[in-house]
Amino acid sequence: METPVKKTKIMGSPQLCFTGNHLHEQDAIDARVAHQLAEDETDFYKRFRRYGRGSRRLEIKHQLPSLRAHEFKSEKPEHQRLADLSVKAMQEGYDDAIVRTERGILKLV
Numbered sequence: 001m002e003t004p005v006k007k008t009k010i011m012g013s014p015q016l017c018f019t020g021n022h023l024h025e026q027d028a029i030d031a032r033v034a035h036q037l038a039e040d041e042t043d044f045y046k047r048f049r050r051y052g053r054g055s056r057r058l059e060i061k062h063q064l065p066s067l068r069a070h071e072f073k074s075e076k077p078e079h080q081r082l083a084d085l086s087v088k089a090m091q092e093g094y095d096d097a098i099v100r101t102e103r104g105i106l107k108l109v
Contacts, residue, residue, distance in 0.1 A: 041085070048086045052093025068094045 055067040069090035074083040 044082070045085060045089045048089035049093035049096075052090035052095075053097045054093075055090065056094045056097035 052069060055069070058064065059067045069087045071087050072083060074080045
């Protein structure tokens, strides 16, 4: 079943036609889209876990020193719990990108 076409006007640009995730107008190069998405802690955790996996992939691809996240103190005490959660998620994502029996080998996820 084909995805229905949704036309959207983006920040003053002409009507742009999207099919699924594909943009069909070349004049959208300078277009910018602002998103304001509702997010709960589960979404937050999943996003930072993806960041951790991505960090490990970049590390391997570009032969960089370890990019594994480290704990840090947030500027505002009320943000510390989320800072800790983001680090935990990134570390788990980073570690998941490594085959546990063969440290240093990237696992395709």
